[in-house]
Amino acid sequence: MTDVPRQAVDLEVDLLHWGGGTAEPLRIFYGKVSGADVANWYAEHGANLFSENIRVVIPRSEINTGMAQTVREIPERFGYYNNGITILADAIKTSPGGLLNRDVLRIGLESASVVNGAQTASTLGSLLGTPEETNLSRVFVITKCIEVPADDPSIARGITRYANTQNEVSSQDFAFLDEQQHRLARELGSLGYEYVIRQAEQPSTDDPGAIIYLRDAAVGLACAAADVGLAVTAKREVSRLFAQTGTEYGRIFNPGTDPLLLLRSVAILRKVDTTLNRLASGASGVELGVAVHGRLVIAHEVMQRASRASMSDPAWDLDGFLDSTPKVVESIANSLSAFFPENSYPGNVFKNRGRVVELLADAGVNH
Numbered sequence: 001m002t003d004v005p006r007q008a009v010d011l012e013v014d015l016l017h018w019g020g021g022t023a024e025p026l027r028i029f030y031g032k033v034s035g036a037d038v039a040n041w042y043a044e045h046g047a048n049l050f051s052e053n054i055r056v057v058i059p060r061s062e063i064n065t066g067m068a069q070t071v072r073e074i075p076e077r078f079g080y081y082n083n084g085i086t087i088l089a090d091a092i093k094t095s096p097g098g099l100l101n102r103d104v105l106r107i108g109l110e111s112a113s114v115v116n117g118a119q120t121a122s123t124l125g126s127l128l129g130t131p132e133e134t135n136l137s138r139v140f141v142i143t144k145c146i147e148v149p150a151d152d153p154s155i156a157r158g159i160t161r162y163a164n165t166q167n168e169v170s171s172q173d174f175a176f177l178d179e180q181q182h183r184l185a186r187e188l189g190s191l192g193y194e195y196v197i198r199q200a201e202q203p204s205t206d207d208p209g210a211i212i213y214l215r216d217a218a219v220g221l222a223c224a225a226a227d228v229g230l231a232v233t234a235k236r237e238v239s240r241l242f243a244q245t246g247t248e249y250g251r252i253f254n255p256g257t258d259p260l261l262l263l264r265s266v267a268i269l270r271k272v273d274t275t276l277n278r279l280a281s282g283a284s285g286v287e288l289g290v291a292v293h294g295r296l297v298i299a300h301e302v303m304q305r306a307s308r309a310s311m312s313d314p315a316w317d318l319d320g321f322l323d324s325t326p327k328v329v330e331s332i333a334n335s336l337s338a339f340f341p342e343n344s345y346p347g348n349v350f351k352n353r354g355r356v357v358e359l360l361a362d363a364g365v366n367h
Contacts, residue, residue, distance in 0.1 A: 008110075008111045009045050009048050009049055009051070009111070009112050009113065010108065010109065010110050010111070010112065011041060011087070011089075011108070011109040011112045012106060012107075012108055012109075013033060013037070013087075013106070013107050013108075013109060013143070013145060014033065014034070014037060014104060014105070014106050015029060015030070015031030015032065015033060015104065015105045015106075015107065015143065015145075016031055016032040016033070016034075016103065016104050016140070017031050017032055017102070017103065018030065018031030018032075018102065018104070018105045019031060019102075021099055026146055026147060026148060026155070027092055027146070027147035028144060028145065028146045028147070029092065029105065029107055029144075029145045030142070030143065030144045030145070031105070031142075031143065032079065032140040032141070032142060032143070033085070033140065033141050033142075033143040034136070034137060034139070034140060034141075035071070035075070035078065035124050035135075035136040035137070035138070035139025035140060035141060036136040036137045036139070038085065038120070038121050038124045038125070038141050038143075039121075039124040039125045039127060039128050039133075039136050040125075040128075041114075041121060041125070042121045042122055042124065042125025042126075043125050043128055049112075049113070049114050049118075049121060050113065050114050050115075050118045050121075051113050063119055064119055064122075064123045065245045066245055067082065067119070067120065067123045067124075068123055068126075068127060068132065069245065070082075071124070071127060071132050071135050071136065071139055072131075072132050072135065075135040075136070075138040075139045076138055076139075078139040078140065078141070079139065079140040079141055079142055082120055082141060082142070083116075083117070083120075084116075084117060084120075084141060084142035084143060084144065085114055085116065085117030085120055085121060085141055085142070085143045085144070086114070086115050086116040086117060086143075086144045086146070086159070087109060087112050087113065087114050087115070087143065087144065087145045087146070088112065088113050088115050088146050088148050088156050088159060088160070089109035089110055089111060089112040089113075089145060089146070089147055089148070090110050090111040090112075090147070090148070090149075090150045091109075091110040091111070091147060092107050092108070092109055092110075092145060092147045093107060093108035093109075093110065094106075094107050094108075107145060109145060111150070112145075115156070115159065115160040116160070117141075120141060124136060124139070124141075146159065171239050171242040171243050172199060172214065172215065172239065172242040173198070173199065174242065175197060175214060175242055175249075175253070176197050176198055178253065180253050180254060180255060180257060181195075181197050181214070181253065182197075184217075184253075184257065184259055184262060185197060187259040188212060188259050188262070188263065191259065191260075191263065192210060193210050193211070193212050193263060194210060194211050194212070195212045195214070195217070196211060196212070196213050196214060197214050198214075199214075199215075212262070212263065212266055215238065216266050216269065216270075217262050217265075217266060218234070218238070218241040218242065218252060218253070219234045219238065219241070219269060219296065220262065220265030220266040220268070220269045220299075221252040221253070221257070221261070221262055221265055222234040222241060222248075222252055222296070223265060223268075223269060223296055223299040223300040223303055224261060224265040224300075224303045224308055224311065225251065225252065225300075226304070226308070228297060228300050228353065228356060228357065228360070229353045230248060230251065230252065231296040231297055231299065231300040232296075232297070232350065232351060232352070232353045232356055233248055234296050235293070235295075235296045235297070235350050235351055236351035258312045260311065260312050260313075260314065261308060261311050261312045264306075264311045264316075264318055265303060265311065267318060267322065268299065268302060268303055268306070268311075268321070268322065268325065269299050271322050271325045271326070271329075272295060272298060272299040272302055272325065272329055273295060273299075275325065275326040275329040275330065276291045276292075276295055276298065276329065276333065278326075279291045279329075279330065279333060280292055286337050286340045286346070287333070287334075287337045289340075289345070289346030289347070290333055290336050290337045290340065290346055291333055292346070293346040293347045293349075293350045294333065294336055294346060294350050296350070297336075297350055297356055297360075298329055298332050298333060298336070301332050301360070301365055301366075302325060302328055302329060302332070305328065306321055331365075332365050335363040335364065335365045336359060336360075336363050336365065338363065339359060339362040339363040339364075340359065341355075341359070
């Protein structure tokens with residue numbers, strides 16, 4: 001797959017409850033491999049283990065953190081939660097008579113490379129020498145080993161490509177499993193709004209004003225929070241609002257989340273966006289940067305002027321507040337532009353909570 005010479009990696013793999021063994025069109029073996037074995041592969045070979053993988057090892061990510069947490073808390077379930085590992089090899093060797101025992105099979109992989117599952121292998125390897133190491137023997141990883149001809153790299157390229165381009169399950173998709181989302185859908189439905197939780201789901205109504213999308217709801221609620229840090233998080237990495245290993249999701253979606261607050265935060269957010277789009281069309285320099293990158297922080301400040309209590313009150317005059325919003329948005333944007341730090345890029349400033357807090361204080365726009 002690559003024209004760059006690499007260090008050959010040979011692996012001894014013990015497959016439990018294995019299957020396969022057929023030679024046409026390609027020879028393949030699959031089964032369970034101990035998490036301790038996978039960890040030791042990584043400890044011995046490091047990055048050479050993934051020389052043909054289209055992805056490099058990501059040292060810190062939500063997925064890696066989740067895998068480590070599973071090993072720590074429920075190692076027996078790791079194999080059920082994990083997508084497994086795919087290994088390509090120039091040759092697969094088996095011992096005489098070894099194919100007769102379906103319980104366990106030792107195979108030798110010559111010039112092997114993990115083409116899918118780099119994060120799995122590296123995460124398990126990183127747990128060696130930690131308290132979680134003792135749990136690795138209770139982990140299993142579904143592993144596929146495929147023998148590919150070294151003289152036809154197109155086959156390896158194809159396997160690697162399609163092993164890494166399956167539909168990705170994002171952190172937002174897991175929100176569909178949360179009963180609070182379905183509660184909000186019912187309550188918003190009673191108010192005449194359709195709440196779309198799943199990303200690929202098509203709303204049944206043709207009225208865009210009656211549709212609330214989950215991501216818009218999360219960003220709106222983040223901006224409505226008292227802590228500007230949630231708005232900054234939404235700007236920097238909106239997926240963090242749905243992360244199963246973080247605290248942000250539970251802060252905005254919980255049994256106390258009010259459907260009126262959600263609905264009105266989205267309405268205000270949309271009004272702020274419309275206003276800033278208008279301002280951006282005639283702006284340049286810092287003013288343009290603030291209008292483009294400061295949207296969520298400005299929306300946060302606008303909502304703080306309304307207060308969460310008012311936004312949750314059925315008697316509150318939302319229409320009247322929306323009518324006054326453009327003037328407030330323009331005032332805040334002008335103040336932020338006037339006090340914006342010199343030689344700073346707005347796209348970076350509005351992703352940093354500390355710098356945002358400092359800018360709000362300097363501009364005197366704190367609620």
